[in-house]
Amino acid sequence: MATAMINALFPLLQLCDSNFPSGAFSHSFGLETYIQEQNITGRDSFAEALSIFIRKQLVYTDGLACRLAFESLEAGEDASLEELDRLLYVSCLAEESRMGNKRIGERMAKLCSELYPSSALSNYVARIKAKQAYGQPAIVFALVAYHLNVSKETAIGAYLYANVSSLIQNAVRGIPLGQTDGQKILVGIQPLIGKAVDQILQLTIEDFGAVSPGLEIAQMRHERLHVRLFMS
Amino acid sequence: MAKKERSVNRIGVMTHIGLLELTAAKKHSRTIISSCYYEGALKITRPVYLEKDSPSIYLIHVGGGYVDGDVYRTNLALEEGAELTVTTQSSTKVYKTPKQPVCQYTDIVLGKGSVLEYLPDPLIAYEGARFIQETDVTISEGSSFFYSDIITPGWAEDGRLFRYDWIRSKLKVFKKDKLVLLDHLLLEPDEGLGGIMQMEGYTHVGTFLILHSKADKRFIDSMYELLSELKGDVQFGLSRLPEDGAILRILARSSGSIETMISYAHEYARRELLGKDFFSWRKY
Numbered sequence: 001m002a003t004a005m006i007n008a009l010f011p012l013l014q015l016c017d018s019n020f021p022s023g024a025f026s027h028s029f030g031l032e033t034y035i036q037e038q039n040i041t042g043r044d045s046f047a048e049a050l051s052i053f054i055r056k057q058l059v060y061t062d063g064l065a066c067r068l069a070f071e072s073l074e075a076g077e078d079a080s081l082e083e084l085d086r087l088l089y090v091s092c093l094a095e096e097s098r099m100g101n102k103r104i105g106e107r108m109a110k111l112c113s114e115l116y117p118s119s120a121l122s123n124y125v126a127r128i129k130a131k132q133a134y135g136q137p138a139i140v141f142a143l144v145a146y147h148l149n150v151s152k153e154t155a156i157g158a159y160l161y162a163n164v165s166s167l168i169q170n171a172v173r174g175i176p177l178g179q180t181d182g183q184k185i186l187v188g189i190q191p192l193i194g195k196a197v198d199q200i201l202q203l204t205i206e207d208f209g210a211v212s213p214g215l216e217i218a219q220m221r222h223e224r225l226h227v228r229l230f231m232s
Numbered sequence: 233m234a235k236k237e238r239s240v241n242r243i244g245v246m247t248h249i250g251l252l253e254l255t256a257a258k259k260h261s262r263t264i265i266s267s268c269y270y271e272g273a274l275k276i277t278r279p280v281y282l283e284k285d286s287p288s289i290y291l292i293h294v295g296g297g298y299v300d301g302d303v304y305r306t307n308l309a310l311e312e313g314a315e316l317t318v319t320t321q322s323s324t325k326v327y328k329t330p331k332q333p334v335c336q337y338t339d340i341v342l343g344k345g346s347v348l349e350y351l352p353d354p355l356i357a358y359e360g361a362r363f364i365q366e367t368d369v370t371i372s373e374g375s376s377f378f379y380s381d382i383i384t385p386g387w388a389e390d391g392r393l394f395r396y397d398w399i400r401s402k403l404k405v406f407k408k409d410k411l412v413l414l415d416h417l418l419l420e421p422d423e424g425l426g427g428i429m430q431m432e433g434y435t436h437v438g439t440f441l442i443l444h445s446k447a448d449k450r451f452i453d454s455m456y457e458l459l460s461e462l463k464g465d466v467q468f469g470l471s472r473l474p475e476d477g478a479i480l481r482i483l484a485r486s487s488g489s490i491e492t493m494i495s496y497a498h499e500y501a502r503r504e505l506l507g508k509d510f511f512s513w514r515k516y
Binding site: 034039048049052053056057060086087089090091093094095096098207208209210211212213214215216217218219220221223224 | 400410411412413414415416417418419424427428429430431432437456467468469470471472473474475479481483
């Protein structure tokens with residue numbers, strides 16, 4: 001039992017490490033717009049923005065997709081992964097964020113298929129190569145987590161954590177924040193991640209893709225910023 | 233009639249409070265309304281030829297506003313090469329919905345090379361309103377689609393904003409049975425709705441969507457330049473869509489400033505993409 005837990009724990013720690021080379025390092029998903037315009041200036045304003053980002057975007061998009069992908073793997077319905085992959089792509093209306101997710105998804109898929117190979121993941125990589133799928137980090141994460149035999153709740157929570165910790169690392173560089181402040185935010189945000197998992201478990205596919213206009217506009221406006229640290 | 237149907241709806245029988253079905257077809261060089269059927273609270277005006285070859289129609293709601301449990305269905309079909317502009321005669325008002333949300337379903341099918349400009353007046357959601365809007369669009373090779381949507385908080389007795397319960401607006405675009413676009417907006421007032429990442433201190437949301445094969449990066453960049461020159465109290469984003477086209481999303485403090493921006497974008501897109509001149513609805 002203990003061995004099984006550790007077997008899943010280490011790979012999850014690896015995937016959620018903000019140094020994991022998925023390319024998330026280069027994307028702020030609109031947060032840089034707020035930083036440049038001085039709406040996010042320090043620890044408190046960033047922590048507040050991050051909590052809204054989780055509740056109003058991540059939950060309805062990548063978070064929900066991670067759950068639905070995990071469930072379709074449980075049900076043995078590989079085909080619905082392709083539908084989810086497409087939904088994620090066509091519902092992201094800010095081009096940079098859409099391309100950012102695709103780039104991260106492709107990279108993660110390729111890397112994870114070497115690190116934690118499974119036939120389902122190899123199929124997904126093959127479909128991306130054949131341009132039958134776009135490549136989405138939420139789906140790759142669900143594929144790897146399912147293969148590791150972790151629970152659905154753990155998979156969703158870990159995926160949200162991976163997103164949040166990489167955004168915090170980016171904020172540490174971008175705002176900038178002190179490393180300690182970044183870590184404090186990561187502690188403070190943990191109960192919110194738990195709540196977000198509960199919220200995701202109550203949603204249906206009808207809720208998928210619901211976004212808040214402000215963040216989406218900030219993601220679109222990022223394309224027009226003159227000096228940028230991040231690609232989105 | 234509408235009243236009777238409403239009472240039927242209250243006891244749980246699915247019904248339409250309004251239904252409109254319309255087909256536009258191209259005959260020689262001219263588009264005509266080849267079939268039209270409506271019942272309940274939805275009607276249309278006779279087609280008006282503000283332009284020589286393509287008609288404009290105005291959707292009319294005869295009830296004065298949408299109330300609890302109302303369901304509206306509009307089906308528009310444009311046959312190959314047909315060109316049509318559609319608007320409403322006035323804004324759509326959604327009142328309190330204590331039992332059932334109001335649902336408005338719109339289904340649009342665009343044939344090859346057809347052009348639909350669908351620009352309704354703003355939606356006003358009053359205190360306690362719950363509103364679901366679902367619009368499905370099927371596009372074809374060479375078809376063009378312009379679409380606008382403006383969501384406004386209605387006046388509330390206590391003067392506070394965002395007194396509606398929630399608004400859920402979904403626009404889906406399909407091409408050859410594949411989903412190529414999902415625009416899903418959820419406005420659900422909580423203590424943070426007015427703030428960062430949500431409404432950013434603004435009150436009104438506007439959208440203008442362009443689906444056209446020539447709406448490329450160059451077009452979008454020059455439209456962005458044009459819109460940036462407008463001096464208004466707005467925040468806007470413009471981005472390229474996964475399918476050929478662009479989306480303009482606007483936050484503002486009045487419907488007027490959104491309408492101004494959309495009309496600039498519309499005029500520009502008409503000229504650059506359709507080769508058509510400025511267009512006035514002559515509503516007022």
